[in-house]
Amino acid sequence: MKFQPDIGTPIPRVDAKEKISGAAAYINDIDMPGMLYAKTLRSKMAHGKIIKRHYPTLPEGYAIIDYRHIPGTNIVKAIYEDWQIFPVDEVRYIGEPILLVVGENKDVIIDILEAIEITYEEMEPQFEWIDSVIHYHYEKKHGSRPFADANRIIEHTYETGYQEQAYIEPQGMIGYLDQDKMTLIGSIQCPYYVKNAVLMALGWENERVRVIQAHVGGAFGGKEEYPSLIACQLAMAVIQVNKPVKLIFEREEDIIASTKRHPAQIAMKAAIDSEGHIMALKVHVGIDAGAVIGLSGVVLSRAMIAATGAYTIENLDVTGDVYRTHSVPTGAFRGFGAPQMMFAIEMFMEHIARNLGKEPLAYRMAYVAKQYDLTATSGTFRDPILMQKMIEEAMKRSRYEEKALQYQNLHRYQGIGMSFFLHGCGFTGSGEATTIKAKVRLRREASGVVHILIAAVDMGQGVRTAMRKLVAHMLEVPIDQVIYDLPDTDCVPDSGPTVASRTMMIVGGLVARAAQRLGMEPQIAVEIEETYHQPSEIQWDEARMQGDAYPAYSWGVNVVEVAVDPVTGEVSVVGAWSVYDVGKAIDTLMVRGQADGGLAQGIAYGYLEVMRHHQGKIQQRNLTDYIIPTAADMPPMETYLFDNPYAYGPYGAKGVGELTLVGGAPAIAKAIEMAIKRQITKIPVTPEMIMELMTHGED
Amino acid sequence: MAKIEWMLNGTPISSDIDLSMRLLDYLRDHQHLKGPKEGCGEGECGACAVLIDHQIANSCLVPMANVAGHEVVTIEGFAKTKRYQIIAQAFIDCGAVQCGFCTPGMIIATESLLHHQPQPTISEIKVALSGNLCRCTGYNMIIEAITLAAKRGRGEW
Amino acid sequence: MVEARIPHSLQEALILMSQATYTIVNGATDLLVQKRSWSGTIPKFSQPPLYIRGLKELDYICERSGMLEIGATTSLETILHHPKTPKILQHIILTMASPAIRHQATLSGNIQNASPAGDSLVGLYLLDASIVLHNRHHERVISIQDFIVDVRKTMREADELITKVVLPIDKFSQCAYTKVGPRKTDAIAKVAFGGLIDIENDRIRDIRIAFGAVYKTVLRSRKIEESLMGKDRSAVPEMKHVLLEGYASLIQPIDDQRSNRWYRKTTALNLLEAFLDSISR
Missing domain, CATH: 1.10.150.120 ([2Fe-2S]-binding domain)
Incomplete structure (x- = not known):
């Protein structure tokens, strides 16, 4: 056997060269002969009845595409099917797409858009969180009954705001007919989501829709379900004009109209016994779906399942509601409900300890989950949990104790905060087995070249490199003998969407199994297929939210250090340290890339990124006003990985992508609390909030 | 429309062009240089950056009038x-x-x-x-x- | 129809401007944001643009008769690196946008924009900068404070061009500048504060205080400044309360998507207080 370096040893990204040189083709870089452009007319009203549409006479070669052009169902196929492709007679949020104008000349398209008159009858918009469209409830052990015997009850409510994915490449897609096949190329995370949505909208048979991924300039969940809407609209246009059509969002329409992270309000209540122990927690999670429910139910359930974060609490009563309002729809964003919940539980544990006059760190440490503990949903943490050691490592690397002691000084305005967290890998419960049913293929040609046939999308996380490395490593062949093109639904099976920190653990696990079989296959030219089977010990009761919510969990500790300017309330992030258990890193440099980028988004969610709506209108409408960090805002970051191989992951790998985001906000919020000696219950912790707290707030 | 003389990726070039056209659009749509990207269109993101006389500039905010007499290098040119x-x-x-x-x-x-x-x-x-x-x-x-x-x-x- | 033009000399520019009304486009970094419509389309100007950024005769920064003169087409980055540029202006330019913008953008463009949050204006008000304007027949000099009359409104006539900005050579012993933005760089100010002071033998010979983004123009009160002139630095603490109240009555910020009135006012006064504290220290 040849010498094989450890799988984690970094290798160059397979697509780095073409990306650096500008040669990699993103969707807006692709032009086709005879291609037309499309632009969207959007609702300017949060809630209104469409009384009349006046369309101007169109010059030849121009078309207006609206709901009347939908041959199939006027619904975007998704988890909860309430997203109309085009509204018929009612608009439900500002920015809702009403129609497309398609044609060759962009100036003419603008003129047509300006000549279109939509007459509305204004309807009362709802922005309060009262219209609950999904309600969930689960309990652990005795539920909320221990509250009756509580010595003391502590309660706080935590609030989180919108967060915009702010991928640097805006949404975009090109559609065209190839013979009679509807073909869509796009900046997408989930080729088969798009394909299935277009199939339903067109009502065509399976073979007649093909979806191809272009290079994706960042996604972070924002290109999970949203591109399906664009694809359906574009497909209608393509049928009408019978030419290729390109639809690229301007930054402003991307910000005002595409999905963002759900704002949340999380009410936490703890029953405390006479010793100061937590007997039970009662939690209510409310999230704002905006005008469309879409994936909100899944976001809510993922938040609720994470109700106790990285801790074990004996008794739980957890409820949640998805509220529908007349604001922009919210949807998938890296973390998917967990960032909101991690903020709430991490702050609450800190606040309980402080309210009880106990040292917060020691108090929290006592509740950190251990192997064989019951999860919030009464499943079992089957695999080893290394959190105690990871926390020690994080404290040592960041010199946490020494700094925390110094920063107690009232006049220091410095702080250090530490968050503990976990993230469930893959779809919730039996979703992988019952809904996704991932399928992967490896095909070896007579030349020995191996093709990886999966629908996973490289959106920057490095999956094309990681999968090729995995297969090359297992088959002991050079990486250039392994091919993994950008997915095309005509060529690859449905290995599921590129979401939920499932790609390496679930899809990679299947690829590894296929590679193992291929390695034993005597015949050279051969194709191997693997499909997902749930490990039999993983049992989940969807209706009652009981059992093992995930096959495995990744774990993490973040430490963030800040300095606050007492004159302006501005926060400087001074340092960040992270320790993660992701099972086994398939490439340590790429994991670090995820770690740095995820933490940057998590920290910024906690203190920098402000987005609000006023009467349904998003106030921060461009990258000048929606602030994401620059190089000058981010501190040096140190990341340490603990190996803890998971039996079903390739080489033991678990999920990475989302884990690295979910701990950032509570870590920085705690650091700011320490710096200003005030209690924080809302993010983002802006200078405005800090100034307000320093002037009027409570300790 | 007016004529401007300038240098693009080392080659002298004479363009008869709308002076208000954005350099980014000229590069991408007229020269098929797709290396500079449009991320925001308002000079915040820098994805459209090019070199003008060795200095970084956001091509989305440079009208063609302002490249007259200057040397523009895109990533494609710099890659050599x-x-x-x-x-x-x-x-x-x-x-x-x-x-x-x-x-x-x-x-x-x-x-x-x-x-x-x-x-x-x-x-x-x-x-x-x-x-x-x-x-x-x-x-x-x-x-x-x-x-x-x-x-x-x-x-x- | 009048078309967009690139004048080849100042003379030509002024002649064109005497014949028709143009939108003067200099570095274009603000105007192209305001006038853009859809990627791939030509930005739309209501008046034909006159592209002056290439006027070499206005691209200079030099000392003349004890003053610093900055030509209208000199880039911010050039001003930033010039040895005679007043410190306060250097501090300010470093907080303006990003290098890519600073290579294209100009000081006269920032002035003509007359935004309440225009960064350079705080420095120009503090330095009592003069704006030199030309039309085909005349030259006139006007102080920055008189030149900017309201939000995005200036004294420039349609046929006039800002040709240069004139600043005194730095003589201040201490300068302070803080731009409070939503992030460390590449951001629009929520509040800006600048202070200049010239102290000799503990006596205040000159003091100047200005605020940005808390009023429709840069806020500077000569009356309050005069109350400090000639005072011993040790007298500042006892005057602090009155000074803060004086400015508090002048500051009139707004609520917008970037910040709120209360924060802007509180922070502006905090910055002033920190500056006053630094004088007596």
Whole structure:
């Protein structure tokens, strides 16, 4: 056997060269002969009845595409099917797409858009969180009954705001007919989501829709379900004009109209016994779906399942509601409900300890989950949990104790905060087995070249490199003998969407199994297929939210250090340290890339990124006003990985992508609390909030 | 429409063009140079960065009138240089590329910096990158790549 | 129809401007944001643009008769690196946008924009900068404070061009500048504060205080400044309360998508207080 370096040893990204040189083709870089452009007319009203549409006479070669052009169902196929492709007679949020104008000349398209008159009858918009469209409830052990015997009850409510994915490449897609096949190329995370949505909208048979991924300039969940809407609209246009059509969002329409992270309000209540122990927690999670429910139910359930974060609490009563309002729809964003919940539980544990006059760190440490503990949903943490050691490592690397002691000084305005967290890998419960049913293929040609046939999308996380490395490593062949093109639904099976920190653990696990079989296959030219089977010990009761919510969990500790300017309330992030258990890193440099980028988004969610709506209108409408960090805002970051191989992951790998985001906000919020000696219950912790707290707030 | 004389990627060029056209549109739509990307269209993200007379500029905010008499270099033109090879290799080695959409702009920002300051400090690097947004990396690996490029390319700038 | 033009000399520019009304486009970094419509389309100007950024005769920064003169087409980055540029202006330019913008943008463009949050204006008000304007027949000099009359409104006539900005050579012993933005760089100010002071033998010979983004123009009160002139630095603490109240009555910020009135006012006064504290220290 040849010498094989450890799988984690970094290798160059397979697509780095073409990306650096500008040669990699993103969707807006692709032009086709005879291609037309499309632009969207959007609702300017949060809630209104469409009384009349006046369309101007169109010059030849121009078309207006609206709901009347939908041959199939006027619904975007998704988890909860309430997203109309085009509204018929009612608009439900500002920015809702009403129609497309398609044609060759962009100036003419603008003129047509300006000549279109939509007459509305204004309807009362709802922005309060009262219209609950999904309600969930689960309990652990005795539920909320221990509250009756509580010595003391502590309660706080935590609030989180919108967060915009702010991928640097805006949404975009090109559609065209190839013979009679509807073909869509796009900046997408989930080729088969798009394909299935277009199939339903067109009502065509399976073979007649093909979806191809272009290079994706960042996604972070924002290109999970949203591109399906664009694809359906574009497909209608393509049928009408019978030419290729390109639809690229301007930054402003991307910000005002595409999905963002759900704002949340999380009410936490703890029953405390006479010793100061937590007997039970009662939690209510409310999230704002905006005008469309879409994936909100899944976001809510993922938040609720994470109700106790990285801790074990004996008794739980957890409820949640998805509220529908007349604001922009919210949807998938890296973390998917967990960032909101991690903020709430991490702050609450800190606040309980402080309210009880106990040292917060020691108090929290006592509740950190251990192997064989019951999860919030009464499943079992089957695999080893290394959190105690990871926390020690994080404290040592960041010199946490020494700094925390110094920063107690009232006049220091410095702080250090530490968050503990976990993230469930893959779809919730039996979703992988019952809904996704991932399928992967490896095909070896007579030349020995191996093709990886999966629908996973490289959106920057490095999956094309990681999968090729995995297969090359297992088959002991050079990486250039392994091919993994950008997915095309005509060529690859449905290995599921590129979401939920499932790609390496679930899809990679299947690829590894296929590679193992291929390695034993005597015949050279051969194709191997693997499909997902749930490990039999993983049992989940969807209706009652009981059992093992995930096959495995990744774990993490973040430490963030800040300095606050007492004159302006501005926060400087001074340092960040992270320790993660992701099972086994398939490439340590790429994991670090995820770690740095995820933490940057998590920290910024906690203190920098402000987005609000006023009467349904998003106030921060461009990258000048929606602030994401620059190089000058981010501190040096140190990341340490603990190996803890998971039996079903390739080489033991678990999920990475989302884990690295979910701990950032509570870590920085705690650091700011320490710096200003005030209690924080809302993010983002802006200078405005800090100034307000320093002037009027409570300790 | 008016005629302007300028240099693009080392070649003198005479364009009969609408003076208000954005340089970015000219490069992408008329010259099929797709390396400069449009991320925001208002000079915030830096994905459209090019070099004008060796200095970084956002091509989305440069009207064609303002390139008259100047030398514009896009990532495609810069890619032919040895300095590019040094920077590109450092980006690869440091894992500074993820989705890649900001990357050509980052390379341009690096060249613009090293042209003026061949041995930059970390804080000079941060200033130099302050108009180039990256949502994937958290910037540290890019900063390391630039530091490495400066070290490897000693004497090249 | 009048078309967009690139004048080849100042003379030509002024002649064109005497014949028709143009939108003067200099570095274009603000105007192209305001006038853009859809990627791939030509930005739309209501008046034909006159592209002056290439006027070489206005691209200079030099000392003349004890003053610093900055030509209208000199880039911010050039001003930043000039040895005679007043420190306060250097501090300010470093907080303006990003290097890519600073290479294109100009000081006269920032002045003509007359935004309440225009960064350079705080420095120009503090330095009592003069704006030199030309039309085909005349030259006139006007102080920055008189030149900017309201939000995005200036004294420039349609046929006039800002040709240069004139600043005194730095003589201040201490300067302070803070731009409070939503992030460290590449951001629009929520509040800006600048202070200049010239102290000799503990006596205040000159003091100037200005605020940005808390009023429709840069806010500077000569009356309050005069109350400090000639005072011993040790007298500042006892005057602090009155000074803070004086400015508090003048500051009138707004609520917008970037910040709120209360924060802007509180922070502006905090910055003033910190500056006053630094004088007596």
